[in-house]
Amino acid sequence: MVYSMTAFSRCELSTDQGNLAWEIRSVNHRYLEPSLRMPEAFRELEGPLRERLRKEFARGKLECTLRFNPADQSVDSLQLNQPLVSQLLAAARQVSQQLDTPAPINPLEVLAWPGVLGGAQDHQAEMTAQANKLFEQAVAELKTQRAREGAELKKLLEERLEAISERVETLREMMPSLLAAHRQKLIDRFNEARLELDGTRVEQELVLLAQKIDVAEELDRLDTHVTETRHVLGGKAAMGRRLDFLMQEFNREANTLGSKAIDSRSTQAAVDLKVYIEQMREQVQNIE
Numbered sequence: 001m002v003y004s005m006t007a008f009s010r011c012e013l014s015t016d017q018g019n020l021a022w023e024i025r026s027v028n029h030r031y032l033e034p035s036l037r038m039p040e041a042f043r044e045l046e047g048p049l050r051e052r053l054r055k056e057f058a059r060g061k062l063e064c065t066l067r068f069n070p071a072d073q074s075v076d077s078l079q080l081n082q083p084l085v086s087q088l089l090a091a092a093r094q095v096s097q098q099l100d101t102p103a104p105i106n107p108l109e110v111l112a113w114p115g116v117l118g119g120a121q122d123h124q125a126e127m128t129a130q131a132n133k134l135f136e137q138a139v140a141e142l143k144t145q146r147a148r149e150g151a152e153l154k155k156l157l158e159e160r161l162e163a164i165s166e167r168v169e170t171l172r173e174m175m176p177s178l179l180a181a182h183r184q185k186l187i188d189r190f191n192e193a194r195l196e197l198d199g200t201r202v203e204q205e206l207v208l209l210a211q212k213i214d215v216a217e218e219l220d221r222l223d224t225h226v227t228e229t230r231h232v233l234g235g236k237a238a239m240g241r242r243l244d245f246l247m248q249e250f251n252r253e254a255n256t257l258g259s260k261a262i263d264s265r266s267t268q269a270a271v272d273l274k275v276y277i278e279q280m281r282e283q284v285q286n287i288e
Contacts, residue, residue, distance in 0.1 A: 026146065
């Protein structure tokens with residue numbers, strides 16, 4: 001499937017604790033380059049989210065932004081786990097009775113005990129899990145949009161490939177008449193110069209001319225490139241780099257055709273080919 005590297009997705013979620021929103025912008029890039037921006041409270045997600053992006057995408061610059069607007073009533077409050085505090089104090093008193101000079105219990109050390117304080121931390125864990133789930137939705141939406149735009153790019157490329165095939169066929173059919181016209185032009189030049197026609201010399205000149213303007217090999221290679229491009233477009237793996245290489249090969253053959261053009265018709269056909277190839281090359285830059 002053809003995927004465009006240009007896309008945008010936004011997913012939003014409202015909760016009792018506040019509003020979460022992921023935005024992912026994707027533009028073309030030679031490699032995969034993800035960047036993640038998020039509040040510090042969600043920073044633990046960065047590693048797993050980067051790994052997720054690497055699994056889903058092969059190329060593109062991805063700018064991922066998480067916005068969190070806390071609800072007014074969700075001001076951080078500390079909730080004391082009273083049963084756990086009672087157990088800790090009872091255990092501390094029991095130990096103190098066995099000591100000769102027990103030190104007083106430090107309240108801050110009790111508060112630092114895991115699980116004594118809840119509330120804000122519990123809410124943050126819940127919000128982090130929701131942000132992770134929301135990111136999955138944003139990624140799925142981004143892939144859907146990249147596929148939708150990729151389908152349009154594929155349609156455009158197929159139209160240009162069809163136009164190239166038509167020009168190649170036109171050139172192929174044109175070559176015998178071009179050679180015959182130049183044969184006659186050569187004979188006319190001999191007559192104008194009032195030179196005695198030497199059949200052998202004329203044929204030698206025609207052979208040289210035929211070799212010079214022979215584009216059968218270039219036309220065959222263009223047909224091969226068209227077939228290969230269609231094959232690549234029908235694949236499932238990332239194809240942007242392969243298509244970019246094929247555009248270079250297309251361009252090489254078109255340049256050769258232009259250099260071998262011998263009249264306005266073949267010149268125009270070569271120009272048309274270069275236009276179609278350049279249009280494809282521009283679009284291929286956006287394909288993953």
